[in-house]
Amino acid sequence: AQSVTQPDIHITVSEGASLELRCNYSYGATPYLFWYVQSPGQGLQLLLKYFSGDTLVQGIKGFEAEFKRSQSSFNLRKPSVHWSDAAEYFCAVDTGRRALTFGSGTRLQVQP
Amino acid sequence: NAGVTQTPKFQVLKTGQSMTLQCAQDMNHEYMSWYRQDPGMGLRLIHYSVGAGITDQGEVPNGYNVSRSTTEDFPLRLLSAAPSQTSVYFCASSYGRGPVEAFFGQGTRLTVV
Numbered sequence: 409a410q411s412v413t414q415p416d417i418h419i420t421v422s423e424g425a426s427l428e429l430r431c432n433y434s435y436g437a438t439p440y441l442f443w444y445v446q447s448p449g450q451g452l453q454l455l456l457k458y459f460s461g462d463t464l465v466q467g468i469k470g471f472e473a474e475f476k477r478s479q480s481s482f483n484l485r486k487p488s489v490h491w492s493d494a495a496e497y498f499c500a501v502d503t504g505r506r507a508l509t510f511g512s513g514t515r516l517q518v519q520p
Numbered sequence: 521n522a523g524v525t526q527t528p529k530f531q532v533l534k535t536g537q538s539m540t541l542q543c544a545q546d547m548n549h550e551y552m553s554w555y556r557q558d559p560g561m562g563l564r565l566i567h568y569s570v571g572a573g574i575t576d577q578g579e580v581p582n583g584y585n586v587s588r589s590t591t592e593d594f595p596l597r598l599l600s601a602a603p604s605q606t607s608v609y610f611c612a613s614s615y616g617r618g619p620v621e622a623f624f625g626q627g628t629r630l631t632v633v
Contacts (some may be wrong), residue, residue, distance in 0.1 A: 409579075417560070440619035451624040452563075459619040498562055506614060507568035508552035508622060509579060512561055515533065 409433040414511035421489050424520045427463050429484040429514050431499030441482045442508065443473055447495045455497075458482065469493070469495040494518045522546050526611050526625035533601040533632045541596040541628050543611030545607055550595040551614045553622070556580065556607040563610060601632045 421427055430449045433439065443455040456467025463475040473484045482499060496515045500508040528540045553568035555578075565578030567586040575586050578599040582612065583605060594613075598605060608629050612622040 412562075414562075424591070434586045442619065444620075452612075452622075453623045457619040457621065495558070500563075502619065505568065506620075507553040507565050507566065507571055508555075508563070508612075510555075510562040 410439060410501055410509050412499050412501055412509055412511035414497075414499055414514050416514045417512070418515045420517040422436055423491050424488050427484075427486045427489045427516070427518065429497050429499075431482045431484065431511060431514070433482065433499075433501050435477070435480075435481050437503075438475075439503045441473075442500045443467065443471070443482075443484050443506070444498045444500060444501070445469075445495050446498065446513075449498065455484070468489075481494060484520065489516075489518055491518045491520065510520060522626040524611055524613050526609070526628050528628060530629050531631070533582060533630065535599075535601060535632060537564075537595070537601050538599050539601065541598075541609055541630070543594045543596065543625060544592050545594075545613040545623070547594065547613060547615070547623070547629065548591060549613035549615040549623070550591070551590065551620075551622075553612050554584070554594070554596045555610045555612065556605075557627075558607050559609060566609075577616050583607065586612065592628070598630075601630075603632045606630060606632045 441458045446454040499511040554566040555563040569588040611625045614622045
């Protein structure tokens, strides 16, 4: 069965600093890969997605993610964090069944 | 477009009661799914459907039933609520080929006492 690991439960960064959120997956092939963001009390919004092609994908709000097949990783990055980026971030995979397996999430706190 | 609509937004149940969480989408999406979100555990898949009349179990299906008689609706039934089912429930829908975006409802916060 597939699984997704987000090793960092909580990350705090200063506004303007760079950010990297880690995600590793376990699956026999390359699944569809996603990053979603959830603001407090809200639903989920798609940041970006990947299946094939260029391993560096651009998303909304200035986020990007890099797929590394050798490491089974799909890490999310942002060069300069804004206070409005404070939220919970979820990495997810779809192995073709059209439903998602999520990681446990990383809560991002942004310090002024 | 309303997107994915979940009702109710909040619900308190007593142990042993039954209820149905409603999920409706107006985007003619083929695929629908239910998740529960618990602190520190992310979202976990309960049941999913790839079309009307077709459903399958996810990772945590016990205690929940689903059916999909129409493309638009995908209700989640709790037959005998237990405190362990206290959670926030999200419904999602999507369509098409490849890595498609799932559209999520705003969630239902359920407390079982």
